[in-house]
Amino acid sequence: MRQLAAKNDCGGGGQGAQFSGPPVLPSQNPLITIIGGGLAGSEAAWQAARRGVKVRLLEMKPHKYSPAHASPLLGELVCSNSLRSEALESAVGLLKEEMRRLGSLVLAAAEATRVPAGKSLAVDREHFAAYLTQALEQEALVEIVRDEVTGLTPDQLTIVATGPLTSEPLAQALGTITGQQHLHFYDAIAPIVYAESLDMSKIFRASRYGAGEDYLNCPFTEVEYAHFYEALMQAEQVPLKSFEKPRYFEGCLPIEIMAARGYRTLTFGPLKPVGLMDPQTGEQPFAVAQLRAENREGTLFNMVGFQTKLTYPEQQRIFRLIPGLENAEFARLGSIHRNTFIRSPGLLSPYLNFYNHPNIFLAGQISGVEGYVESSAMGLLAGINAARRAQGLPLLTPPPTTAHGALIAHLTNTATRDFQPMNVNFGLFPALPGRVPKKQRGAAYAKRALKDMTSWVKEMLEEEPGT
C-alpha cells in the first residue's frame, strides 16, 4: 500500500507546529527508510518529515502480525493504555514534557485522545493509533509501505524500529551486522533499588572470601529466611502470554522457579552465604542477598539473581522482607518477557547509529530502552539525527542532565555488566550538586533538565533549514 497525500494539519498542532516549515518537494529530498510503524517508527518518521526529509515507512501489518499486535493501525499500544505519570517530578513525566518541547507526534496524539486517569496520561488506544496513522498518511513527505523487511542494506540511510517482537528474518539480519552475541530475545530483569532507601545498619559491604568490598550484603537469620521463603512460595505471578513459553536459561531462572525446587535451593544459588562474614555477628549468615552497583555514582543497586515473573505489587511486598530492604524504593522492578533488543553499549553511538554502520540507526525498544514513552523518545531522537545525516548536518545528542540524555547514557554506558532494557528513572541522571532534600529532588532534576533542554532545542532549531 503506497500513500502520498496532502500535508497534514492534524498532528502538527500545539508544540508540534514549531517544525512546520515550507513544504519541500519529495523528489528533491534525500530518503530515509524507517522499518516498523510502531511508536518509535511513527515518531521518527514525523520528526524527519518535519525537517523536510522524505521518508519511506515500512510496516509489516496487516500482512503479518507479531503475536502481540492485532490492529492494522500504526502506533498500536499492545498492552496497557497508559503512558504513565504526568507529574514533572517523575522521570517519565519529565521525559514527556521534553518530548512536547521537541514537537512529538506521539504526545500530540496522546493529548488529543486522552481518557481520565488521575495523574497519568492514559489514552483511548483506538483513537490514539488512528490519530497517529492519519497524521502520517496525510504527511506529504511520508510514504507508508505495508511490507515486511527481511534484510538490511548498510549503505542506505535506515532507522530500525521494529520493537520487542521484531520479525525473525530481520532479527537475524540485525544479528549479522551486530554480531549474534549482541542480539537478545528475552529480558531477564532483576529489580534495581535506590541506594538511599537501604538500611545500611543491617547491610554490610564485602566481596566473597574477603576479596574486596564490591557488594552490599543483606544477611538473613534462619527465621527471616523461612519467613521470606514462605511469602515467595505463595506470591502471585504474572500469567504468561501464549507466545511466552517458559524457555528459561538455567543461568537466569526466575527466583520463584528456583525457590520452588526446594527450601534450601536459594541458599546454594543467589542467596548463598559462603565466604561472607557479617561484621555485626562475626558469623556467616544463614543466607545473603547481594546487591551490586548499577551505576558509577553508586545511587542504584541491582538485586543479583532476582529476575522474576512475580507481579509488581508482590515484588515490592516480598523483597521488602529482605533484611535491610524494609523501606526499599525500586527504580525498576523485575520481569522476564520476550523482547528482542540489541546490547547497545559499545555498538551504538550517542546519536543512535551504529559505530560500524553509521547509516543504520536504532530506535525504540530494540535499542535497549523499555516502555511506550521511552521507545517513542528514542524514535524522536533517531528521526532527528537520521534527518540531520541526510541533510549533511552534524549529529546531536541531548545533554546528559535531560531525561532523553539520561536514556542515551544508559544505552551507551560500556561499564554496565549485564545490560538490560530500562525505563527512565532519576538514577540514570547525573547527581544534583549539593544536598537536596529527598522530597524536592524530582522537581530539582526537572528544573535542571528543562533549562538544559530548552537551550539544546533552541541551538538545534537555529541550525536546521526550514524549521
Ligand SMILES: Cc1cc2nc3c(=O)[nH]c(=O)nc-3n(C[C@H](O)[C@H](O)[C@H](O)COP(=O)(O)OP(=O)(O)OC[C@H]3O[C@@H](n4cnc5c(N)ncnc54)[C@H](O)[C@@H]3O)c2cc1C
Ligand atoms: C506483550 C507486551 C506488552 C507490553 N506492555 C507494555 C505496557 O503495558 N506499557 C509499556 O510502556 N510498554 C509495554 N511493552 C513494551 C512496548 O512494546 C514497547 O514499549 C513499545 O511498544 C515499543 O515501541 P516500538 O516502536 O519500539 O515497537 P512496537 O510498538 O512493537 O512497533 C514495532 C512495529 O514494527 C513492526 N515490525 C516488526 N518487524 C517488522 C519487519 N521485519 N518489517 C516491518 N515491520 C516490522 C511491528 O508490526 C510493529 O508495528 C510491552 C511489550 C510487549 C511485547
